[in-house]
Amino acid sequence: MTARITTIAINAMGGHGGGVLADWIAETAEAEGYFAQITSVPGFAQRSGATIYYVEIYPRAGAPAAPVFALMAVPGHTDIVIASELAEGGRSVLRGLVTPDRTTLITSSHREYTTEEKLSRFDGRRDSTVVFDNCVAAAKRFVAFDMREISAQAGCPLSAVLFGTLAGAAVLPFARDAFERTIRHGGIAVAANLRGFATGYDRAVAGTQSLPDVEVRTTVPEAPIGTDLAAEVRRRFPAQLHDLLDLAVARLIEYQGAGYARRYLDRLQPIVATDTAGRGYALSLEVARLLALRMAHEDVIRVADIKTRRRRFASVASENRLVADGTWDVTEFLAPRPEEAFDLLPASIGKRLAASPLAHRMFGKLLHGGFTIRTSRLRGFLLLYVIARLRGLRPYSLGQQIESRLIDEWLDLLRGMSADYALALSTAQLLTLVRGYGSTLERGRQSYHAIVAALSLLIGHADAAERVDALREAALADEDGKALDRAIDALSQSLPARAA
Amino acid sequence: MAERSFTKEIDKLRLGSGEEFNGEGILAVTKALLESGVSYVGGYQGAPISHLLDVLSDARDILADTGIEFVASSSEAAAAAMLGVSATYPLRGAVAWKSTVGTNVASDALANLASTGVTGGALIILGEDYGEGSSIMQERTHAFAMKSQVWLLDPRPNLPSIVKAVKTGFELSEASRTPVMLTLRIRACHLYGRFTCGDNVRPAMTMREAMEETRDFGAEGYTGPPHTLRHEQEKIHSRFPAALDFIRREKLNEIFDGPDDDLGIIVQGGMYNNLIRALTQLDLCDVFGASRIPIYVLNVTYPLCNDEVEDFCRGKRSVLVVEEGQPEFIEEAVRAILHKSALATTVMGKGELPRAGEYSVEVIRNALAVFAAGKRPNASRDVIRVDAAVGTTPAGAAGLAQNIAPRSPSLCTGCPERPVFTAMKMLRQELGHFHVSGDIGCNGFVLLPPFGLGQGTFGYGLSAASASALPGVPGKRSISVMGDGGFWHNGLSSGVVNAIYNKSDNVILVVDNDYSAATGGQDIPSTRATNIARSTKHDIGDAVRGVGVNWVREVTSYDIEEVKGALRDALTTEETGLKVVIATSECMLNRQRREKQVVKKKLSAGQRVVRQKFGVDAETCTGDRSCMRLSGCPSLGLRDNPDPLKREPVVHVEESCVGCGHCGEVAHAAVLCPSFYRLDIVTNECPSERWRARLRRSVIGFLQRRIEPIEANAS
Structure with missing residues (x-):
């Protein structure tokens, strides 16, 4: 009876070192008295995201000759599958390479999103938990953790962590020492590779199966526990809203001041008054959230404020693993349009300038090409710091006037929809269209107003809420607003009688 | 290099x-x-x-x-x-x-x-x-x-x-x-x-x-x-x-005999290993290739030796031809040989095996399971059982297929072609639709998301030729994208000279990244590096001017405004005749390979090194991802929004960023958003530099403290 050929498929993304890993495995096997073969389609990982490297090994002892090795992994006949990213691990399951009778699946559980997932205007990310659960169910043995994080900490490529995990999983008949010898023999970045290897090894021995830690990183002002406003929230609003309102109030205090935060609560209250616990305050929660975001929208003053805050400097340092007292510079890329400048001015002046083509041209010339500002240097910091302090003028500004009108009209609209709770909720969500900067914001506003104008066609229809949702999705479907135009046209075609 | x-x-x-x-x-x-x-x-x-x-x-x-x-x-x-x-x-x-x-x-x-x-x-x-x-x-x-x-x-x-x-x-x-x-x-x-x-x-x-x-x-x-x-x-x-x-x-073809000699398999040499593995999985062969069914291996697939084929087939009930690719030249030839020699052996091939597609082990195995149905010693053991399980949902989990997105090819992180295509996409938004003709090479990705520009590729260096029937008029001209590799391969003659001779009024955009990048970064005539064995540094601009192009603009690929400006001029100018825009910046893979060594040396020598990396402020990012739709850089990732009031994921610049500057350029050129920032991280800085940085930090810290404690108690 002859031994079985051990089959190992490596599904790696570009930059993760899949080729190096395959070489390491083959070298270790050969050193331990095995025949080894590798096949691959290299160069492809770099440009197309992922490729499979395939290794087969067979013991020399007692073999009359080298066996006939296959050139590619076979579904249902793969002993070890190594993936450098979770979706690639999942893809291996989908291809049938991972089967419960024999496959050990080792994968990093971090995600690197595909172009398709990234381009979506909604949250196009696929569900990692589903992929993870499928991996658990499909594999005989499953080891997974965030190896990208480990490799960043160790300063080694991901392949070294995978190699350590493979060794620790003890599915190949070689001792830890044999694997480590291969790394040493390579002679490149040995210390870092061994660090990553060791962590991988330990996690595999412990049988780790985990998704990446969800980052607990707050970039928002903390809730104002124990203040007057916090007390007011508790007095005026049901308990289901308290957490959210604390966050909202804190943000608006930082944005403009306590009076502005109180105005927020006043604006919200009529909506909450018509809502009930039986409905879980779904509408109130959504309106509270969107109202806070729009009232604290990112105008020039807000952006300057955020860019110069302590928490911002801290998050730049922590995200990029910078040494606290190291030397580094932060350069901002700011490109305001004339509109943003006019928004800052007192409403009467701003309005006149906004209507003047000459002012547009002049400001356009002035602001053309954008600015690069080094916030880490005094000059750049002071510039933004001073702009942030202009917030005292904000209540009188054109921008604030425009926003205020939008918000009040939105709230009026919602109050008029007490007969159709679902429609009110869908209409509330239309405000999510108004976001971003520059032309994105402009398009969002146009879409919002176009849908609001079409609402009169829908009110009273049983499926009005779904239709509003469909219009909102159409608004996000393309960049030139054509999908929304078509959807609204179709709507007025199909519902003319009611409109009349 | x-x-x-x-x-x-x-x-x-x-x-x-x-x-x-x-x-x-x-x-x-x-x-x-x-x-x-x-x-x-x-x-x-x-x-x-x-x-x-x-x-x-x-x-x-x-x-x-x-x-x-x-x-x-x-x-x-x-x-x-x-x-x-x-x-x-x-x-x-x-x-x-x-x-x-x-x-x-x-x-x-x-x-x-x-x-x-x-x-x-x-x-x-x-x-x-x-x-x-x-x-x-x-x-x-x-x-x-x-x-x-x-x-x-x-x-x-x-x-x-x-x-x-x-x-x-x-x-x-x-x-x-x-x-x-x-x-x-x-x-x-x-x-x-x-x-x-x-x-x-x-x-x-x-x-x-x-x-x-x-x-x-x-x-x-x-x-x-x-x-x-x-x-x-x-x-x-x-x-x-x-x-x-x-x-x-010389016995270039090989025959491996086996006991079940009423059957036979004729196989292209290159398919032999997959065939053996398929036979092994059906218990018809051992791992060393000793098959129960005789195998005739064609190490020479053209021409066939008729007598060898006849000899192999003689006395066999049936032979299976394992021939990858279509049409099935070998199978037809075998049929003709057997027909001429009046042998009654049945020939199987395409039909049992799929007509198109790669012959993987499982594909061959499925055909063999039918072909050798009576020969399998353990036919009762269901070897192919796993195939039935493939693609179905394991117990306790569901929806895998819907949660695995396809991964399409994309330009590398930092690729200098990305800003060129970003500029073209922005120009389409500005000027309306214009015809884009694609070519072979990395530049072919202009067709893929997020750019989606172009009508297809019709041969290496042939983009301009494939658009040559389109008459150009000011404001409605076609742009033919061509890599520097394709340009020297034949684009100069079949693209540029062809256009000049035919008085074309269209635009050719040569994406010059210094190497034949898609094939592994080999030197080409316009490579700027010195190659002691070859003559390099031949200028593409000189070449096109030399064959009679009067309108030539040379721009830096990473400068979106400059690229956009040159292409806008080319598309709209009243001047007739072929316009050539050459967008130049070195392939980032090659550049990284070179610079990594330099940086390594500097670091070990204790010299000052500045590393650039980009980042995104999660707090100002509104998650609309316009940046991704204009760039598609692989190092732009997504993270959960750290703001509990927001739902959309925010953009995050991954560790793989090479600091090419494209995202900053896009933010400026498209007037996008203020969220991108560039980090310049200094290693081995001189003492005075460190001292000044600390001083700045303490002044800034003082100003920040002046604001933040006051506001925390504002109410």
Whole structure:
């Protein structure tokens, strides 16, 4: 009876070192008295995201000759599958390479999103938990953790962590020492590779199966526990809203001041008054959230404020693993349009300038090409710091006037929809269209107003809420607003009688 | 400078008789060439044979020692034509390229060479890029072998067989006075294995000696009537039988007998390993290849030896032809042979096996399960059981397929072509639709998301030619995108000169990244680096001006505004005639490879190094992802929104960022958003620099503290 050929498929993304890993495995096997073969389609990982490297090994002892090795992994006949990213691990399951009778699946559980997932205007990310659960169910043995994080900490490529995990999983008949010898023999970045290897090894021995830690990183002002406003929230609003309102109030205090935060609560209250616990305050929660975001929208003053805050400097340092007292510079890329400048001015002046083509041209010339500002240097910091302090003028500004009108009209609209709770909720969500900067914001506003104008066609229809949702999705479907135009046209075609 | 350096591998090329070589298939081929006494080698790069050319260009010393001439051909046609010296002289020559695309380009020269015939052995090494992961259209080299009547070797995919095929290929070529093609599938080229070496052999005649001898072929070599008519007779009546004699005599094809000899399998050599694995999984074979069913391995897939086929099939009830690719030339030939010899053996092939697509182990196994249904010793054991489970949902989990997004190819992180395409996308938003003609190479990704510009690609360097029927008018001109590789390959003549001659009013955009990047970063005539073996630094602008282009703009790829401006001018100017925009910046892969070494040296010497990286402020990012739709950089990732009031994921710049600056450029050019920032991280800074940074930080900290504590208690 002859031994079985051990089959190992490596599904790696570009930059993760899949080729190096395959070489390491083959070298270790050969050193331990095995025949080894590798096949691959290299160069492809770099440009197309992922490729499979395939290794087969067979013991020399007692073999009359080298066996006939296959050139590619076979579904249902793969002993070890190594993936450098979770979706690639999942893809291996989908291809049938991972089967419960024999496959050990080792994968990093971090995600690197595909172009398709990234381009979506909604949250196009696929569900990692589903992929993870499928991996658990499909594999005989499953080891997974965030190896990208480990490799960043160790300063080694991901392949070294995978190699350590493979060794620790003890599915190949070689001792830890044999694997480590291969790394040493390579002679490149040995210390870092061994660090990553060791962590991988330990996690595999412990049988780790985990998704990446969800980052607990707050970039928002903390809730104002124990203040007057916090007390007011508790007095005026049901308990289901308290957490959210604390966050909202804190943000608006930082944005403009306590009076502005109180105005927020006043604006919200009529909506909450018509809502009930039986409905879980779904509408109130959504309106509270969107109202806070729009009232604290990112105008020039807000952006300057955020860019110069302590928490911002801290998050730049922590995200990029910078040494606290190291030397580094932060350069901002700011490109305001004339509109943003006019928004800052007192409403009467701003309005006149906004209507003047000459002012547009002049400001356009002035602001053309954008600015690069080094916030880490005094000059750049002071510039933004001073702009942030202009917030005292904000209540009188054109921008604030425009926003205020939008918000009040939105709230009026919602109050008029007490007969159709679902429609009110869908209409509330239309405000999510108004976001971003520059032309994105402009398009969002146009879409919002176009849908609001079409609402009169829908009110009273049983499926009005779904239709509003469909219009909102159409608004996000393309960049030139054509999908929304078509959807609204179709709507007025199909519902003319009611409109009349 | 190619993507990979082969300094370690070059030592392996010096191994002598009895020593063991370990490495990639394509490098084993290179070693086999040296052991075959080859006089000259050439070719055009392209996966999967790029490494053959890369290693040879790194192996200058060895080539000089053995007196071998190495030419980095400017196209496959140039490479094939180079074999012409073997027509007259007893020189062994080998060339390599990617098939079938390269064979298409080479087929003019190939047809002439095949007609004239050769004196010295002429070997054409073809990297077959067929099947999963292929980057080209799916066609067969077999058709070229048949139409030009050159012989096609398809050896079993293990290093000893491949090396043997190279050596016997030269002998076959000389014995039959015909060029020989050796085809290697992509996984065979990149197959790591071992073989026992022979000594390197000096060529029997060097190129210099041939120059001194100077023979004339004379009228014999003229490929025109009446000589071509005579060549045809010679091909059929003399070279063809000579080839068959050699193939039979030297037993180039192999027969592996087995006990169940009422059946038989005829297989292309290259498919042998997958066949054996399929048989093994059906318990019809052991891991060493001892099959119960006899196997006839065609290491030469064209021409077939009729008598060998007859002998193999005689007495068999049925044979299965395992022939990858379509149409099924071998299967049809086998049928014809059996018909002529009146054998009753049934022929199976396409039908049992799929008509199209790669023949993976499972595909072959499924066909064998039917073909050899009665032969399986453990037929009751359901070996294929797992196939039924593949794609179905394991217990306790669901929805896997919906949660795995496809991964389409994309430009590398930091690629200088990205800003060029971003500029084009922005220009479309500004000027409305214009026709974009795509080309082969990395620039072909202009067709893919997030750019989605272009009508397709119709050949290497052929973008401008494929748009040449479109009349250009100011404001409605076409842009033909062409890489620098495609430009030198044939774009200059079939694109630029063709357009000039036909008074075209369209635009050609040459994306110049300094190398033939898609094939592994090889040098080309316009490479700016010095290459001691080649003449580089030939300016693309000079070349197009030299053939009569008056309107030429040279811009920096990374400068979106500049690229946009030049293309806008080209599309809208009143000036008639061809417009050429050349967007130049070095391929980021090559640049990184070079700079990494410099930085490493500086760091270890304690010198000051500045590293640039980009980042996104999660707090100002509104998650609308306009940046991604204009850029598509792989280092732009997504994170959960850290703001509990927001739902949309925010953009995050991953560790893989190389600091090319594209996202900052996009933010400015598209007036996008203020979220991108650039970090300049200084290592080994001088003491005063560190001191100033600390001072700045404490002043800034003081100003920040002035604001934040006050506001916390504001209410």
